[in-house]
Amino acid sequence: MITVEEALERVLAHLPARRVATVGLRNAVGEVLAEDVAAAEDSPPFDKALMDGYALLHADVAAGRAEWEVAEVVYAGALPTQPVSAGRTVRIMTGAMLPTGADLVVPHEETESRDGGRRMALRRVLPGMAPGWNVMRRGASGRAGEVVVPAGTRLRAQAIGALAELGRVELQVWARPRVAVLATGNELVPCEREPGPGQIRNSNEPMLLAQLRQFGAEASGLGIACDEAGELQTRIEAGLKSDILLISGGVSAGDRDLIPGALARAGVRCLFHGLNLRPGKPLWFGTHDADARRTLVFGLPGNPVSSMVCAELFVGPAVRALRGTSETGWRTFRAALQADVALTGDRRTFFPAHWTEADGGRVVHALPWEGSSDLRGTAIANGLIDFRQGGRTYAAGEIVDVVEL
């Protein structure tokens, strides 16, 4: 059986080509930029006042001048019409364009208005009153042609602001992969329905769709297929139109585990089936190539927790890689176990857990878990403890790796 690392490597080695999509700036938060965005103009595009005050000549201050004639008032968004020269100042607002000649802005609170605003007197001379004081020079924060937001940037609000300033209202980003989810099993009823005897609700579809959205995919459900070869075939063919197809159920060794056969008939090439993992041992993975387009196909175990763990460990990295983020792998950290955990079996185990921040680091608590079909126990999970080997007791206080959910 292959290891978890080998399996992940095999998935990431077979990704389809990434696609570029165009999005409006207002919908771009969270997307990953697929182009370098450069500035068309200097920033700021003109010398600009950083304070409300008076624009004047530093030479006047250096020469000990105490009073100035106020030539005009310049508001942000308006153009100065009067130059500044010896003895002449302009009252100016934050963000407004500096008048010709001026080389510093004295803040309002350091001045006194006289003669009904027609004259201004300086209160005191401060050591900081040098040329450029409270002035942002044209191009100070960036020159035309400079890359402002590089390709690969995940667009947070700060980048959205910078792109808006550049007037970039449309952007090239990496397309979110389209992922289809097909649940299989005669025992399943849609979660809107009351299950009959022996039946259970299809919790996997809503859970997987939620996980996929958390990964950043565009996810859609294909409903429930019953365990019948013809119906499976039709649904699988529909699913192969997506970038990734997840099928839950039907991949272990039961009589009605029809998925591996149905996938083979649909022309999906198997790259692995089964790995050293608990829960999730029967995971099936393959690729389908047609019309110069590739679809990744994951056959997830039908048990909810197995499905969830496999999606987290293998589908998440694939989706993130297709979205162009640099953080492709699992987001892991180290934490101290809150209580002993006794592991039976020898497989590598990813145990549903809840972690919290504590003084001196994080503490993780393995959730009471009745096995791979126990979603109730894992409802509040926010991590998976990565127990690298089974068959031993991990003691309270021991430091373990945790995959963040």
Place this chain on the structure above:
Amino acid sequence: MITVEEALERVLAHLPARRVATVGLRNAVGEVLAEDVAAAEDSPPFDKALMDGYALLHADVAAGRAEWEVAEVVYAGALPTQPVSAGRTVRIMTGAMLPTGADLVVPHEETESRDGGRRMALRRVLPGMAPGWNVMRRGASGRAGEVVVPAGTRLRAQAIGALAELGRVELQVWARPRVAVLATGNELVPCEREPGPGQIRNSNEPMLLAQLRQFGAEASGLGIACDEAGELQTRIEAGLKSDILLISGGVSAGDRDLIPGALARAGVRCLFHGLNLRPGKPLWFGTHDADARRTLVFGLPGNPVSSMVCAELFVGPAVRALRGTSETGWRTFRAALQADVALTGDRRTFFPAHWTEADGGRVVHALPWEGSSDLRGTAIANGLIDFRQGGRTYAAGEIVDVVEL
């Protein structure tokens, strides 16, 4: 001037009442549950096979029996019709209901089918073959009436799965606060337009809308208001229909800084104006109460980086508190400075920064930053370094607090 902590305390002490909203399970990922969700039934609702194999009596194995008669095959979703008794077994699939009498499931690979499937022989006796082996008992993962997902849980995929299993297709969650954004300033043009001389694009609206979405708010833009009292009044009244109104610009001491007056006329009570913070000193905060409904009003400085920092430090916590998350405050961590940072001025400073994971902890790099209007320099920021006092040089390697963006 009040401190950052005092300001935040004042904001959180004046929150409007939280509202409850109903969402469909399929749109609930990321929402915060406003009700305890309990199970209506036991989970699993019946004793259930955890493996494909044979359901039989443990007493038979203990007595050394080697062969059984196979009474029927039970698939998941079907009901067993034959009881199990001494010498009689039932072939059973994962997830299927255990037949009456059976108390363990022997996995398929430990058995041999004989006589065309009519009989089954056990290959070997394993020490683990005790009553309950590979059986999940009715109610093992939870009893009817037990709370499965408590109020206050942020709904991750795992909780969505558990809620689907319970058949909870509609949920009570805390409503996302509605936040309106109004940009003011005669110098602003919409970011779709080419600015004329002295004009700049309104980058604050798209940036603040993106931030608000990151915080979890339902955000909408009210466009640009010019610096004219009548127009401001109309727009402010429209904004007061929201839970939170953000106004950017017009709160410092300039001649056209009309916002404090306009807010007073609109009946908004000022709770603070100005604080010991760089950038963001002129921040204005108040509340408006009418028709038993409260609106929080933030007057943000018009400079983009000031606006961004104030939104992050004060609006984010308010939105998170209204959404019912337990993580109301800033998400901070400690990191080592990558290079010296010389701070002028004596105010507490939140410096745009980029941090990365490194061996032995996180490393943070202060971004080249030309002051509070420099969005370009901060485009790739993913954190804010919290320099608790200005006026000194922080040395490379020094450990600082960082607010995660």
